[in-house]
Structure formats: structure tokens, C-alpha cells
Amino acid sequence: MRNPLISVENLAKRFPEPSGKGELTVFDDIWFTIEEGEFVCIIGHSGCGKSTILNALAGLDEASSGVIIIDGQAISGPSLDRAVIFQGHALMPWMSALENIRLAVTSRFPEWSKAQVQDQCEKYLRMVHLDGAHDKKPAQLSGGMKQRVGIARALAIEPQILLMDEPFSALDALTRGSLQDELMGICKSTKQTTFMITHDVDEALLLADKILLMTNGPNARVAEIVVNTLPENRSRDSLHKHEQYYPLRNHLIEFLVTRSRELASEAEGALDGRQTKVVRLDETKPETVTNSEPAPLRAVNE
């Protein structure tokens, strides 16, 4: 069996209680894998630790226990192989759009000539349709344009993995829609491996190949993995016409509204992170996957 590109194994995050007594477990027993070229979304309520998982994948935050293995290596810190698109655009306000991207490109390809760097920056600004905004400072750009620059900056370093923390949550619905379309086009055409946090069920159904559902925190778990059975060539306009759309959507909404809470209050051990249920709504029986036994060399560092 081929190893997945990313394997998250037994990840947990605990904080000391403010009172000083005991620990607060944000999430525990998180296991999932992401294949190369796969687009994975994670959905859950605030406080379940989605952002912490993403930051751990980015190398910006350390989990209390567990490992993240990428390409056969346990990660230990940030890397240019993993680009992050932040919730706020996180552009440097004193740099123009082009300079923001150039900072990333020169870090990724230090051996490149000035002309090569310039070409790369312009190529990605064109890709997000910002040809005319090279010299504009972030303050002169609209919210959607800022996030486009953020996307261009992340993609211009040609990362192995793209990590996105609710990238469109601060945008209005129209802008969000057009950015989703563009992102989908780019990710599909480049087979970009992507992990994304979202609150938006439709966004997840449009973009994701599989959707991780998290129970409410504290003590959050991945309750199930929903396989997106909508056709590959789906688009925002025709999404709702597909017969699988409403069953999937209802399943996700129902999870967010009731099951995420119910599952969280169930007795511990009701969910086994190693045996996360995989849900395919186009089949009658849900299957379960067993995450591969960690090999002795990959001992979980607890």
C-alpha cells in the first residue's frame, strides 16, 4: 500500500488549566491521512482546535503529543514546502502586492535571478487576476483583492501542501464565490494537495474531496470522514442540482447542529481515532478504515 503524503497520528493538544490544577484537553486521538493531490476540508465548531491542527501542520504550533508525518518524515517546524493562507490576509502592509509575493519567492528560490523572480511574481499575480495591482499597498486593495494576493503569495512558492485557515470567511458572499471558483480551478489544474478549515458547508462540498467532521471541544475528536461523492467536474452553479447534494448537505448540517454536540458528550472511548468512520452517502453501508499501525520507527512521541 502506498503511503499517504500526510499522516496525522494520535495528535493531541492540552493546555494547563488557568487555575493551575490539571489540564484542559482541546483535542485528542486525532488520526487522519491526506493523499497527494487531495483536497481535504475540516469542519467543526469554534473551540474544537481546528486552527491548532492547521498550525501544527504548518509547524507554527506544537501539539502536546502525536506526530505529523509528511513524505515519510516527522515534521518539526515550519517549511517552505507548506504554504499557509491565513484567515486575515497577513500581508505586510508596508510592501506592495508584488513585494509581498517577492519576499516569498526569493525565500523559496534564493538562487533565482531578479528577472526569474519577477516573472514568477507576475505569473501568480496574473493567475489571481491582479495584473494591474502590482504596486498597490494592501491598504489600497479591497478585502477580496488582499486575499487574492495572499493566495498568490502562497502558490508562488509552489508548495507541496497548501494550508488554509478559513481563507474566505472575512469576505462578502459574491467575492467569496468568485474566489472559491478560482481556487478550485487552480487546485484542480495543479493537483495541489490542500488542507482547509471552513465553516461553510457549501464551500466544503464545492472544494473538498473529503470532509473531516470534528466534535465540539474540549476533548474534540474527528467523528467521521465524509467522502464527497459529487462529480469531479462540479461547479458552483450546478452543485445544488446534483442528487447527492442535498443528502450530503443535510448530513453535514445535521452533524454541525446536533451530532457534533451529542458525540462530544458521549462517554469517552465511544469514538476510536484509529478507526474513524468513513461515510459515503452513495453506498448503503458505511465502512471504517483502520489507520496503518505505526511502524516501530514512527513511535509516537508522547
Place this chain on the structure above:
Amino acid sequence: MKPTLPLTARAALLSFILFGATVLVWQLAIESSTGTAPNMDPELAALLGPQAKGQSAFPAPMAIFDELVRHVTDPFYDAGPNDKGIGIQLAYSIGRVALGFGAAALVAIPFGFVIGMSPLFYKALDPFFQLLKPISPLAWMPLALYTIKDSNSSAIFVIFICSLWPMLINTAFGVGAVRREYLNVAKTLELGPFRTAWKVILPAAAPTIVTGMRISIGIAWLVIVAAEMLVGGTGIGYFVWNEWNNLSITNVIAAILFIGFIGMVLDQLMGRVQAAVAYAD
């Protein structure tokens, strides 16, 4: 009547009217103070000049204007230790401020950077700053004179001390307050400590640092006048004190106006720098 002139023009007009009214009241006050001459010894009367006739020694606006014109037309004459042109005196003062302020910037900005980066240093050194900051810089003067044994260097040291704190505290604060997300971007781009400092932290903290520099240069220009009154010899502060000893109120007032003008220019220069490093969030 609706105002038809733009705001700037109306403000300029009002400034001009206020200035004219002040000068007029001043002139009238001087003219009206012609008292009767008391009966006194002619030699004493000669020494006292206009005061012997019951008039004020306070000069009229025109006398000050004439004095200003004289200073501006011949600013660099040198007729001995006690009679130098105002340009020379101001140059001495500006030179001392530049040296003291420059040295303070060279110390405060790198040191403030380190303190701002380290929460431990920040907390550990804060009590010292809080204690040292409110000390009048002139209180350091005897200590400086005793250890450096040179009045000119002591004046520069006093400027150094008074310029140091605002720059140090602002740099440390600005560096410490750089937004987490910029640092996260730097981390994900694997920028390394020096490129992070140069490309991210310095530009992010620059507005706060330059604000500290602007406060510092303002304080330095306030303090240099007092410091030069103490150390004597040269400089605009010495000039003011010397003209007081000469009982030349006209020159004292002229010097006050020059001090204000140079202070304004220094502040405007730092304002330009501030505008250059500012960014809209």
C-alpha cells in the same frame, strides 16, 4: 456670509491677524509706559538708560525686528569669545544635539530591538527604565563633569542621556508589539532571524521607533539650552545667558525666536521621516 476661501487660507489670515494684534498691543504697551524721570544722579541715569526716565527696558517689536535682521544678515561673525554671530552659536548647539542624539540612536535602537524581542529582558529591565526615565538630564551634569572632565563632552553626554530613553522604550515597545501574523508569515517563509529582523520587524516597528526619535530630538533641543547655560563658552544657551548678563533683552528675545525656529525645523524633519516609514494597516 458663506466662507468662500479654503480652510488653509482662512487659517493663514487668522494667524496673520493674531500676529498683527499681538505686535500692536505690545507696541502700544511700550509707548504708554513713559513715566516721569525721577531725580537721580546723572551717572546712574546714564547706566540705567531708558529706565532712568521711567521707561521700560523691554524692547519694542521694531527693535527686535531690527535685531533679527542684523543677526540674519550677519550670522557668522566672530569678534572674540563673548561676541559671536548667532549662526555660529546655533551651529554649536545643533552640533552637540546631533552628536548626543546620534550616539543615543546608535545605542537605543539596537539595544531596544534586543529588549523588544525578549520578554525576559523587557520585564527585567523595565524597572530600571521607569526609574531612570524621569530623572532630569541636567541632574547627570555634575557626574558627567566629574568623570569626563570636559564641559563640551559633558553637554553632549547630557543630550545623549535625555535622548536615550524615549528611543529605547519606543523601540522595545514597537518591536515587542509586531503582530503575531507577520512573524508567522516570516516563519512559514523560513526567513531566518536576520532577514526577519530586517524585512519584517524593522519595517513593522519603524513608525513607533521614529515616533520615539521625534520625541527624543524635541527633548534634546529643550535640554541643550539649559545645558549650555551651565557649561558656558559656546552655543545658543550660553548666548541667551550672556545677553542676560549684558541686560540685552532685545537679544534674549531674538535668541528665543531662533531657538523656537530651529526646534520647529528639527521636529518637521523628523516628521518627514515619520511620514516616510508610516504605513496604513
